[in-house]
Amino acid sequence: MPVIAIDLLGGDDTPLSRVLAIQQFMAEQADFEIKLFLNQTTLDSLQDTLPSLGPRLQPQVVEGQVTMDESPLLALRKKQDSSLSMAIKAVADKQADAILTAGNSGALVGFAKYWLKADFPIERPALATVLPGVPKPTLFLDIGATLEYRADDLYALAELGAAMAPGLLECGRQPEVALLNVGTEHIKGHDTVQQADRLLQASDLNYVGFCEGTHLFAGYADVVCCDGFVGNITLKACEGVLQQFKPAPKRGWWQRFKALWLGQNKDDNFNPAQYNGALLLGLDGLVVKAHGNSNQHGFYHALVRTAKYIKHQQGTSDQT
Numbered sequence: 001m002p003v004i005a006i007d008l009l010g011g012d013d014t015p016l017s018r019v020l021a022i023q024q025f026m027a028e029q030a031d032f033e034i035k036l037f038l039n040q041t042t043l044d045s046l047q048d049t050l051p052s053l054g055p056r057l058q059p060q061v062v063e064g065q066v067t068m069d070e071s072p073l074l075a076l077r078k079k080q081d082s083s084l085s086m087a088i089k090a091v092a093d094k095q096a097d098a099i100l101t102a103g104n105s106g107a108l109v110g111f112a113k114y115w116l117k118a119d120f121p122i123e124r125p126a127l128a129t130v131l132p133g134v135p136k137p138t139l140f141l142d143i144g145a146t147l148e149y150r151a152d153d154l155y156a157l158a159e160l161g162a163a164m165a166p167g168l169l170e171c172g173r174q175p176e177v178a179l180l181n182v183g184t185e186h187i188k189g190h191d192t193v194q195q196a197d198r199l200l201q202a203s204d205l206n207y208v209g210f211c212e213g214t215h216l217f218a219g220y221a222d223v224v225c226c227d228g229f230v231g232n233i234t235l236k237a238c239e240g241v242l243q244q245f246k247p248a249p250k251r252g253w254w255q256r257f258k259a260l261w262l263g264q265n266k267d268d269n270f271n272p273a274q275y276n277g278a279l280l281l282g283l284d285g286l287v288v289k290a291h292g293n294s295n296q297h298g299f300y301h302a303l304v305r306t307a308k309y310i311k312h313q314q315g316t317s318d319q320t
Contacts, residue, residue: 001033001056002310004303005087005096008038009065010103012293015042018102019049021300026053029307035060035096037083062086068292072106076114085111091285092116097313098286100277100306102294108287109145109280116283120163122156124149125282127228127289129235130168136219139165139175143278144232144289151195154179154225155203158196161223162205164281167312174206175222180230181210192227277305286310 006022008015015038022034033056040061043050050059064082066075079085084103090096092115101108109125118125128141141161142149149157158177165175179196181189186197188210200207211220213234226234276298280287286309290302 001031002098002307002314003033003035003090003096004306004310005035005037005090005099007084007087007099007101007103008036008042009083010068010101010292011290011299012068012102013295013299016046016049017296018294018299019046019053021296021303022057023049023053024296024300025303025307026056032056032307033058035087035090037062037087037090039063039065039083060086060090066104066107068104070104070107072104072110075104075107076110079107080111080114084108085115088112088115088285088287091287097310098288098306100288100290100302102290102292102299102302105144105289105292108289112280112283112285112287116285116287118282119284120160120282122160122282124153124156125280126157126160127231127278128161128164128281129278131216131224133217133219136171136222137169138216138219138221139168139223140216140231140235141223141225141281142228142231143235144228145280147227147229147232149192149227151192151199154192154196154227155199157225158200158203158205158207158223160281161225165222168279169222171222176208176220177205177223177225178208178211178215178221180216180224180226180234181212184210184212186210277302277309279309286313 008018035058037060043059062081062083064079066079066082066084084101084107087099088111091099124146126142127145128139129143131138131140139161162175162177165171166173179193181193208221211224276290278289288306290299
């Protein structure tokens with residue numbers, strides 16, 4: 001039975017909201033077990049809720065906790081007994097098939113590199129997400145694992161995305177790869193993307209050049225790459241737009257725009273929470289990062305996505 005290790009103490013919302021998400025997930029998914037990493041105080045506060053989840057949930061009491069504003073370097077040095085660290089270690093020790101957290105992104109990357117081995121020749125693992133789009137989805141990375149990239153880092157990132165996309169997207173063995181930039185012309189952009197562009201033009205990748213932000217949901221390429229600073233801001237800006245605008249009545253222009261953009265008609269399919277759960281690529285274990293501000297609904301969808309990643313890895317599901 002697949003096991004998901006969850007860092008219950010990571011994230012902006014309360015641990016109870018994540019427990020309620022777990023409860024919903026376990027009611028629907030009878031073939032998963034959960035290892036829940038939390039401290040004794042939190043365990044005591046949830047004593048009336050956790051027993052109802054049954055024997056498939058296994059609380060793992062730890063001492064430390066990594067806060068959302070904590071220095072990743074300090075956490076790596078002093079918080080190896082934390083819920084985040086121990087949940088990742090469970091994957092490294094083959095006690096869990098994946099780890100899910102809504103916690104500190106920098107600390108997540110640091111502990112993941114500490115406990116897990118690299119399974120791709122890349123210096124910096126990358127957070128990736130699948131963006132919905134028409135006529136096809138796009139693998140978008142890096143969305144926050146590493147804020148600054150050199151040109152050769154962007155080149156390696158493109159190689160990583162191209163290697164992972166066929167399995168995650170079913171897009172064929174030669175996925176189209178693009179670099180996110182301020183324009184599609186090869187003269188556009190700062191020195192780093194200019195140098196990366198030249199490297200990729202000379203590579204064996206199916207590189208299609210630069211793309212702009214307007215292309216992200218239009219199926220412009222199978223893989224779109226950028227540094228984590230640009231990627232994180234881009235993703236959160238898109239989510240912010242979707243959260244602020246409300247659909248107009250009787251399928252007005254906003255509904256028609258949504259249907260055109262996503263090729264879907266259900267409002268929930270346009271909810272950013274449904275795509276919660278970024279995958280940390282480049283390491284020999286499944287590491288999934290939920291949004292730090294995930295509420296019960298968002299964390300539930302991150303759990304669903306984590307389960308899909310596990311099934312995909314085990315060959316029981318064809319698509320994330």
